[in-house]
Amino acid sequence: MTSALLYAFAGVALCGIGLFGFLRLQHLLRKLMAFNLIGSGVFLIMVGLAQRNGQPDPVPQALVLTGIVVAIAATALAVVLIRRYYHLSGQTTLAEPARENARPKARAVNREGAPE
Amino acid sequence: MRRFFGVTVLAAVCLAFAGALMITVWHISGTQAPVDLPGLLAENLEASGVEHPITAVLLNFRSYDTLLEIGVLVIAGIAGISMAKTTSLEDPLLRTSDSLLYALQRWFVPLMLVLAGYLLWAGSDRPGGAFQAGAVLAASGVMMRLGGIPMEFLRPGVLLRLGLALGFSVFLLVAVASAMAGDAFLAYPEAFNKPLILVIETVLTFSIAMVLLALFVSAPVNGAEEPEEGERG
Amino acid sequence: MIDWLVDSILVLALLSTAIGVLWSANLFRAVVMFIAFGLLMALAWVRLQAPDIALAEAAIGAGLTGVLLLDAARHLGYNRRCGGEGNDQGGASG
Numbered sequence: 001m002t003s004a005l006l007y008a009f010a011g012v013a014l015c016g017i018g019l020f021g022f023l024r025l026q027h028l029l030r031k032l033m034a035f036n037l038i039g040s041g042v043f044l045i046m047v048g049l050a051q052r053n054g055q056p057d058p059v060p061q062a063l064v065l066t067g068i069v070v071a072i073a074a075t076a077l078a079v080v081l082i083r084r085y086y087h088l089s090g091q092t093t094l095a096e097p098a099r100e101n102a103r104p105k106a107r108a109v110n111r112e113g114a115p116e
Numbered sequence: 117m118r119r120f121f122g123v124t125v126l127a128a129v130c131l132a133f134a135g136a137l138m139i140t141v142w143h144i145s146g147t148q149a150p151v152d153l154p155g156l157l158a159e160n161l162e163a164s165g166v167e168h169p170i171t172a173v174l175l176n177f178r179s180y181d182t183l184l185e186i187g188v189l190v191i192a193g194i195a196g197i198s199m200a201k202t203t204s205l206e207d208p209l210l211r212t213s214d215s216l217l218y219a220l221q222r223w224f225v226p227l228m229l230v231l232a233g234y235l236l237w238a239g240s241d242r243p244g245g246a247f248q249a250g251a252v253l254a255a256s257g258v259m260m261r262l263g264g265i266p267m268e269f270l271r272p273g274v275l276l277r278l279g280l281a282l283g284f285s286v287f288l289l290v291a292v293a294s295a296m297a298g299d300a301f302l303a304y305p306e307a308f309n310k311p312l313i314l315v316i317e318t319v320l321t322f323s324i325a326m327v328l329l330a331l332f333v334s335a336p337v338n339g340a341e342e343p344e345e346g347e348r349g
Numbered sequence: 350m351i352d353w354l355v356d357s358i359l360v361l362a363l364l365s366t367a368i369g370v371l372w373s374a375n376l377f378r379a380v381v382m383f384i385a386f387g388l389l390m391a392l393a394w395v396r397l398q399a400p401d402i403a404l405a406e407a408a409i410g411a412g413l414t415g416v417l418l419l420d421a422a423r424h425l426g427y428n429r430r431c432g433g434e435g436n437d438q439g440g441a442s443g
Contacts, residue, residue, distance in 0.1 A: 003356045007397055008141050010360040014367055016134030021371035023126055029421055033370050033383050036414070040390055045141065047397055050153075052145045056398040058169035059153050062178060064402055065170070066185045069247050069324065072409045073192040076331035079421050080196045087201075087337040092425050170401050235404070243400035251408035258416055332417060336424065 004051040011044030026093040028082045032075060039071045165309025167241035174245065175313045179302050183291060186284045186320060193280050193327035197272075200334030221263045228256035236321050240310070246317040250324030257329040269326075270333055280330070283323025287316055356396060363389050376425065380418045387411030 014037055021034030043064045050060040086092055157169055157177070164172035174182050232252040239245030260267060269275040290312060291302040299305070304312050366389060369382040387410035394403035 003352060004397055005141075005145055006356055006360060007393060008145070009138060010363055010393075012134055012137045012141055013364055015137060016130050017364070017367050017371065019133060020127060020130040023130070024123065025371060027376065029376060029418065029425060030371065030379060033379065033418070036383070037367050037370065037386075040386075040410070043402075044390075044393065045137075047394075047399060047402070049141060049144060050149075051397060055154055057154050058157055058173050059178070061399045061402055062170050062173040063181065064399075065174065065245075065247055065405055066181055068402070068405050068409055069251075070185055070188055072414055073189050073327065073331065075414055076328065076335070076417055077192045077196050079417050080199055080331065080335050083335055083337045083421060083424065084199055084201070086425055243404060245401060248401065248404045248408060251405060251413060255408060255412050255416075258413065262416075328413060332413070335417065335420060 002052055002054055004048045004054065006048075008045050008048030008052070011041040011046075011048060014038070014041030014044065017041075026095060028085070028092055028094065029079075032078050032082065036071065036075060039067070043067055163306075163309075165304070165313055166239075168239060168243070168245075170243075171239045171245050171313070171317075175316060176304065176309070179287075179291075182320070183284075183287050183302070186287060186323060189324060189327045190280055190284050193330050196331040196334045197276075201337050217263050221259055221265070225256050225260060228252055228259070232256070232321070232325075236317060239317060240314070246320040247324065249317075250321040250328070253321060253325035254328035254332070257325060258332050261329070261333060270330060276326075276330070279322060279326035281323075283319045283321075286319040290316060359389065359393055359396065363393060376422045377419075380415070380422045383418060384411050384415035387415065 018034045018037030018039075018041055022031055022038065025031055025034060046060045047057075047064055050057045082092075157173065160177070161167070161169060161172055164176040166172050166175070232249045235244040235252060236246060236249035237244070239249070257267070269279060290304070294303050294305065295301040297305070363386065366382050366386040370379050370386060373379040373382055387406060390410060391403045391407040394400070394406055
């Protein structure tokens with residue numbers, strides 16, 4: 001087990017942590033950071049696994065370089081979207097307010113099935 | 117109680133996922149790769165035109181990936197700019213009165229520009245290249261923006277469009293030109309290897325910096341009017 | 350032996366900052382942990398013999414993403430405690 005493989009396992013752990021945070025956290029900015037953690041974990045797995053014998057391998061390194069630049073463009077676009085969403089709705093999460101959730105339960109229907 | 121149950125289920129699922137991934141990684145690490153990529157790369161490095169293997173991979177052997185990457189960046193830039201709703205780029209309120217930031221800008225921005233140029237040049241035979249140079253250039257632009265320095269080229273108009281489209285279009289032009297000349301798509305003519313790579317890296321740097329800076333500038337949202345084309349605003 | 354020590358400490362620090370990003374009390378602390386995570390990743394890339402990626406990660410991952418997220422966190426209000434527990438309506442799924 002070389003040191004590069006240790007980083008690959010660290011990447012696996014990062015993917016797990018990031019996935020848990022992405023699914024569990026409600027705040028959109030934290031979801032974004034958890035998603036970036038998954039991305040960093042994937043990059044570590046790619047390079048760590050390819051270099052497990054100790055020899056530096058330029059091809060996965062080039063692909064990870066491309067990946068980092070694309071990730072930051074996507075993150076920046078996500079921040080633009082989140083800030084626009086916050087400006088329009090005043091919320092930082094995607095959960096609906098309690099009022100909206102209660103309304104469908106209270107809606108009554110008549111015999112034909114149309115809502116009264 | 118139900119919430120606690122939900123959390124544990126989620127944690128168990130993520131743990132199972134990480135465990136399965138770890139087993140897969142361990143299994144793959146025991147096998148041998150079918151292709152010896154570093155060996156192949158070392159043999160063909162002189163044919164690529166640059167001495168640094170990563171630059172050779174990025175801009176010659178896997179230049180298709182770089183072409184698509186800059187295309188994705190342009191799309192993200194367009195999407196971000198189309199939602200821009202920020203204060204005027206020449207708002208005097210945005211000019212910083214913080215003397216520390218002002219002094220920092222005056223000293224750092226020229227240094228960062230020189231650093232970006234060096235990173236771009238150094239990419240041919242040592243670590244460096246278009247992406248790092250573009251990132252440093254974008255960072256210097258962000259520093260200028262944080263201090264409220266007016267940046268004309270970010271106003272919607274010819275300069276912005278030119279900056280965004282330049283990298284992708286020059287790269288695509290080179291790719292299509294070699295296809296029309298009878299060679300494969302994206303195959304550089306042997307004699308012009310190094311100059312072509314340098315030209316493409318330069319426009320890539322410029323475009324990457326422009327896209328990242330435009331995305332950063334369009335992030336804040338307020339009630340201002342969108343800057344219209346041609347308006348002083 | 351020293352190599353192993355450096356690598357394991359770096360991996361531990363990476364995982365700790367990653368957990369800190371998700372579990373911090375307020376948003377500002379989470380973003381600062383994220384910047385620290387980016388810098389530690391740059392170190393990890395150096396240990397993986399990838400100096401190009403280290404340069405890009407330091408500039409992009411720690412620098413640009415950090416500024417972007419700090420700006421966003423300030424405007425989204427980082428003084429309240431947010432992001433840890435979900436609302437009751439949404440349940441456990443985000």
